[in-house]
Structure formats: structure tokens, C-alpha cells
Amino acid sequence: MADSEDEPKAKPKKKGKKLILIGGGALLLAGGGAGAGMYFGGSTTEKSHEDPNRPKLVLRAETHEAAAEGDGHEVSKGPARRVGTVAAASDTIKPDPKKYEVAYYPIEQAFTANLADGGGFAQISISLSTYFDSRVGDNIERQMVPIRSAILMVLSDQQAEVLATPEGKQMLQRLLTKSINGVLREKEGFGGVDNVYFSNLVVQ
Structure with missing residues (x-):
């Protein structure tokens, strides 16, 4: 009987570990996506450094x-x-x-x-x-x-x-x-x- 009572208690622990792993993976993906976006698209900070005195073409x-x-x-x-x-x-x-x-x-x-x-x-x-x-x-x-x-x-x-x-x-x-x-x-x-x-x- 002791064995059967312990089994239900072990399962929630496993679910908790899975949720932590899934949550951590999602955060990593989100962080990686944001980093890639800043790398390939250029961050807003970099764009703000454009020289305002640089000549531009006239339409x-x-x-x-x-x-x-x-x-x-x-x-x-x-x-x-x-x-x-x-x-x-x-x-x-x-x-x-x-x-x-x-x-x-x-x-x-x-x-x-x-x-x-x-x-x-x-x-x-x-x-x-x-x-x-x-x-x-x-x-x-x-x-x-x-x-x-x-x-x-x-x-x-x-x-x-x-x-x-x-x-x-x-x-x-x-x-x-x-x-x-x-x-x-x-x-x-x-x-x-x-x-x-x-x-x-x-x-x-």
C-alpha cells in the first residue's frame, strides 16, 4: 500500500520539471529571436547614430x-x-x-x-x-x-x-x-x- 501511495506523488514532480524545461526553452528561443533580429535588422540605437549632417539626395x-x-x-x-x-x-x-x-x-x-x-x-x-x-x-x-x-x-x-x-x-x-x-x-x-x-x- 505504501508503494501505491507514493506513485501519485512522484508524477507531479515530473510534470513540474517538464514545465520548467518547456518554460526555459521558450525563453531561450524568444531571447535568441530578439538577438537575431537586432543583429540582422540593426538595433534602433544604431539607427539613431546616423549623422544628421551627412548630405542626402534630392528628389x-x-x-x-x-x-x-x-x-x-x-x-x-x-x-x-x-x-x-x-x-x-x-x-x-x-x-x-x-x-x-x-x-x-x-x-x-x-x-x-x-x-x-x-x-x-x-x-x-x-x-x-x-x-x-x-x-x-x-x-x-x-x-x-x-x-x-x-x-x-x-x-x-x-x-x-x-x-x-x-x-x-x-x-x-x-x-x-x-x-x-x-x-x-x-x-x-x-x-x-x-x-x-x-x-x-x-x-x-
């Missing part, structure tokens, strides 16, 4: 709306102030020109430099283009001294016979764009210049 519609809000009497040497809303993973992306608005920043002073190997000199006037907002323009203005130096160094490394060809001019565009973005990344942490355009190019 074409946003630029048109901003222009419509103005009174039409504003005078500016460069493009109107623009605030972008589309964050970009990198400043090296090539945005869709049909989707994003481009702005041009003319460099007021021309550049004159002796060419390589005593091959004469070149004089250029340029404008810089960007699909990012006015913060890129601010960076360009703030870093104009090292930008001008970089442009003159690139120009003085060219050869007259190369610059006389369309391919040579296109190559110079690419070299200047890369050099200017290099200065901006070093000084401001962000490039954003899409291209360099010549408004004047003389080789003698």
Missing part, C-alpha cells in the same frame, strides 16, 4: 515644390538651398538623373597651369555637379583652398597633345572629379561631386 519633386514656395525674388550666385531627404549608402553611387535633381556649382576663378614636359599651358573654367543637397555645396565652399590646389596639381600633370583630343578632355574630367572628391572625403568625410564640366578650356 526632383522636392526641388520643384521648394521652388514653388519661393517668392521668385531671390538672387543667388549658386543653386538655391536644397535639403535632401533620401539617404545614400555611399557618396560614390550614380543616382538616376530622372529621379534625382542635379545642382551645379560654378568655381568663379579660372585655373591656369604650365603643362607637363614644358608643353605650354592650359587654362580652364569649371563647374561641379552633385545630386546631393546643399551640404555638398557648403563643403565645396569651405574647402575651396585645398580643392584649387588639387585641381592645379592635376592640370599641371597633363600633356598638351592629350588635352587636344576629346578623350583627353574626358580623362581630365574624371581625374578632376576624383581629385576633388578625395579632398572632400579627407576634410569633410563625404565627397558627392558627380562630375566636372568645362565652361572654358584653352591649351597653348
Whole structure:
């Protein structure tokens, strides 16, 4: 009889152990799922650390709306102030020109430099283009001294016979764009210049 009385008492203990194991397993799964979500999706804390001063792309519609809000009497040497809303993973992306608005920043002073190997000199006037907002323009203005130096160094490394060809001019565009973005990344942490355009190019 003693044996039969002890049997019912043993069974609840086993159930209690099972419930503890099941509960513990559920907590582990829930914790693992939350951890995985934070790892793959990024935690809200990480997203809040996004630099608010980082330039953003400007949608074409946003630029048109901003222009419509103005009174039409504003005078500016460069493009109107623009605030972008589309964050970009990198400043090296090539945005869709049909989707994003481009702005041009003319460099007021021309550049004159002796060419390589005593091959004469070149004089250029340029404008810089960007699909990012006015913060890129601010960076360009703030870093104009090292930008001008970089442009003159690139120009003085060219050869007259190369610059006389369309391919040579296109190559110079690419070299200047890369050099200017290099200065901006070093000084401001962000490039954003899409291209360099010549408004004047003389080789003698």
C-alpha cells in the first residue's frame, strides 16, 4: 500500500520539471529571436547614430515644390538651398538623373597651369555637379583652398597633345572629379561631386 501511495506523488514532480524545461526553452528561443533580429535588422540605437549632417539626395519633386514656395525674388550666385531627404549608402553611387535633381556649382576663378614636359599651358573654367543637397555645396565652399590646389596639381600633370583630343578632355574630367572628391572625403568625410564640366578650356 505504501508503494501505491507514493506513485501519485512522484508524477507531479515530473510534470513540474517538464514545465520548467518547456518554460526555459521558450525563453531561450524568444531571447535568441530578439538577438537575431537586432543583429540582422540593426538595433534602433544604431539607427539613431546616423549623422544628421551627412548630405542626402534630392528628389526632383522636392526641388520643384521648394521652388514653388519661393517668392521668385531671390538672387543667388549658386543653386538655391536644397535639403535632401533620401539617404545614400555611399557618396560614390550614380543616382538616376530622372529621379534625382542635379545642382551645379560654378568655381568663379579660372585655373591656369604650365603643362607637363614644358608643353605650354592650359587654362580652364569649371563647374561641379552633385545630386546631393546643399551640404555638398557648403563643403565645396569651405574647402575651396585645398580643392584649387588639387585641381592645379592635376592640370599641371597633363600633356598638351592629350588635352587636344576629346578623350583627353574626358580623362581630365574624371581625374578632376576624383581629385576633388578625395579632398572632400579627407576634410569633410563625404565627397558627392558627380562630375566636372568645362565652361572654358584653352591649351597653348
